[in-house]
Amino acid sequence: MKDRPPTPPGQERWDRRMEIPLTVTSLVYLGSYAMRVLGRDLPTGWRDFCLALTMASWAVFAVDYAVRLRLSGLGPLRFVRRHFLDTVVLILPLLRPLRVVTAYDRAQRRQQEPRLTLYARVMAYAGLSATLLGFAGALTVYDFEYGAPGASIATFGDAVWWACATLATVGYGDVVPVTPGGRMVAVGMMACGLALLGAVTGSFSSWLIQVFRREGDED
Known part of the structure; x- marks a missing residue:
């Protein structure tokens, strides 16, 4: 089986830079969506604010995906195959909180001897x-x-x-x-x-x- 090609340096730097912002964005998405679903008695202004936070969080994911696609140097189909989970997370709102898991995985892999x-x-x-x-x-x-x-x-x-x-x-x-x-x-x-x-x-x-x-x- 062929080895997986290395990640381009530009994309690797972007991934490291966006790791914490994307984790925070995932939590913001989940929190704002939870407030909007569970806070049905909230004033309309607060519910609209929660909706805006939810949409803004999705926009951050979309921008990150587009930048990583450009920095990878791969065609769209090859990028989707190589980053299938990221593609699914972008499309399906239900899976966006899993960004927290991927961030934890990257933090573990950066350690020479994982805990x-x-x-x-x-x-x-x-x-x-x-x-x-x-x-x-x-x-x-x-x-x-x-x-x-x-x-x-x-x-x-x-x-x-x-x-x-x-x-x-x-x-x-x-x-x-x-x-x-x-x-x-x-x-x-x-x-x-x-x-x-x-x-x-x-x-x-x-x-x-x-x-x-x-x-x-x-x-």
């Missing part, structure tokens, strides 16, 4: 991703389901319970989305739940095999 082992990092990334996805997914589905005819997700607590059950691939079925937008979110959450569960299970299995092999060598 966490590979298996521990996989577990930490999966836990952080599940938390962010669960919260963002609960917000999004509650936004779609609020006030919908026949909706069983009537409160944000119901949405959180639904998100936990969906990410855990349990699917009790006591509360389910009824709107098209809510069901689209559900499909995405199911896929993310399966991916996270597979990553954690695979990492844990590899760790157990490594431990048993080490114990066998010592006998």
Whole structure:
């Protein structure tokens, strides 16, 4: 398999420079969206301000993506293949908080000796991703389901319970989305739940095999 080509110096400098701003922007996006969804009794001016912050955060992501595309020297299709997660995060609002996870991953990789082992990092990334996805997914589905005819997700607590059950691939079925937008979110959450569960299970299995092999060598 061919080695992945090195990142151009200009793009690498841009990535380092934008690491903290993008992390902050991700948190601003999540916070402003949460205030707009949960603060339905807020004055119209505050809700409009939250909407403006949400759109401004998306604009920052779009500008960063465009700059990185230009600095990479790659064509659009090759850039999308090489930075598929960044492309998905830009398109799907549900995944934008995962920028926090990518920032943490870059900080770990910059250390010559990461504080966490590979298996521990996989577990930490999966836990952080599940938390962010669960919260963002609960917000999004509650936004779609609020006030919908026949909706069983009537409160944000119901949405959180639904998100936990969906990410855990349990699917009790006591509360389910009824709107098209809510069901689209559900499909995405199911896929993310399966991916996270597979990553954690695979990492844990590899760790157990490594431990048993080490114990066998010592006998």
